[in-house]
Amino acid sequence: MSGEVLLEVADLTKSFGGVVAVDHCSMTVREGTVVGLIGPNGAGKSSLIDLVTGFEHPDSGSVRFDGAELIGLRPDVISRMGLIRTFQTPREWRDLSVIDNVRVGRSKLARESLFRSLVFAGSMRRDEAVETSEIRQILKDYRLDDLRNDRAINLSGGQKRLLEFARITAARPRLTILDEPMGGVNPVLGERIGEAIRDLKRAGSTVIVVEHNLPFIEKTCDEVVVMDVGTVIAEGDFHDLRDNARVVDAYLGNDDE
């Protein structure tokens, strides 16, 4: 079922003003899996994601993505390597049109050189036409095509969430990290998001989902990684967590008076 190791976090540590947010944390994610990253509030999940995606710099440790060290790289460099993340609140280019938001997500054209655009202008235009029809298809899949020329700022909260998935789908990342995709989402949209994640997997992306909604995690993920107090305390099948005393303690709290 699972392929080679795609992401390897080793001994990652980060403190913020004396508070250790991520504490000698190690985990691996295999290509082609959907992994749920769960744990109680303050477990360090979001901090871990910030470190992996270059938004924060660790005090020590390493993050390897397909063998390449990510520590020290900027977020934009990491995203061009095929590791894309979302945030708890969707972040769209508010003043760009819906379709341009998806276009920007597509990194292929962004890499085209000025040379090529001057010399092979004709072939580029053809590429662009293919590109646009693909993007239109993606927008249709997310029911955003009718809104493609609207400014993204005018979308509803749910539509912004879908726009995010459209952008990711267009960008074809190798690894997608979703930070609480079910936050503030109604049940119908929730179903659609579950489907979107399965589609990403089918398209060959590996996915990490940070989420508090455990029924969603149970339904959507191949395996789970549980964090508490900045480190990984369990990895494996969701249904084994119930019998793991450390996980139960993390969720119900210790009463050590």
Added chain:
Amino acid sequence: MSETGLDTPAVLRVDGVTAGYGGPPIIENVSLEVHPGKITAIVGPNGAGKSTLLKAIAGVIKTSKGHVYVLDKESTNLAPEKLVRLKLSYVPQVANTFPDLTVRENLDMGGYTLKRGVAERIDELCELFPDIKKSLRRKAGALSGGQRTMLAMARALMLQPAVMLLDEPSAGLSPMFQSAIWQQIEKVASTGVGICVVEQNTRRSLRHSHWGYVLVLGKNRLDGPAEQLLHDEEVIDLYVGRMS
């Protein structure tokens, strides 16, 4: 005997409340009761809607369905200042004191609507909260986190409420201060106030409470005597068991 097994009439009754922040509802059809002199714990995994429920009861956010009653008077969607008159007080998790005012001034503010007896009430609360008595002249902003929580509770008690809602009173405190806060909550309950408390640490809050309600993803899932819930395997299932 009422539904909660406590034979005094409820000071707070929440009946089928649905509320959220404008988008999809965060809590749906939630009901609970709080009784005088008893501590009621609302527990549940992250995202259960525990704090949202307190905000809906406290009139900070709008209730779209259902009813809330304080001492049998309907209080649904009343503004916080009107709820105070119905004898309900709410201690939010943050911004619950005036940092630039002294401790005494904070308590004065808590008693702002009292026509007389403010000084006497402060004296009474100083007896109940020895920590506060020692620091009446200090700025609230100079207090430790635990002391500030004590002050927030005392301020909320100035108007002698029948119900006090506490949103994560021990959040961010050291284990020692957490214990002190719980002891204080028990002491306040022993004066007859009905307390409804939301905490992250499920086991600890059940251990200090009389009745517990387990909320999962915005819905009532289980309730019962706190001591019983503490040893109920079903509670573990609701947090990390088979979901579907």
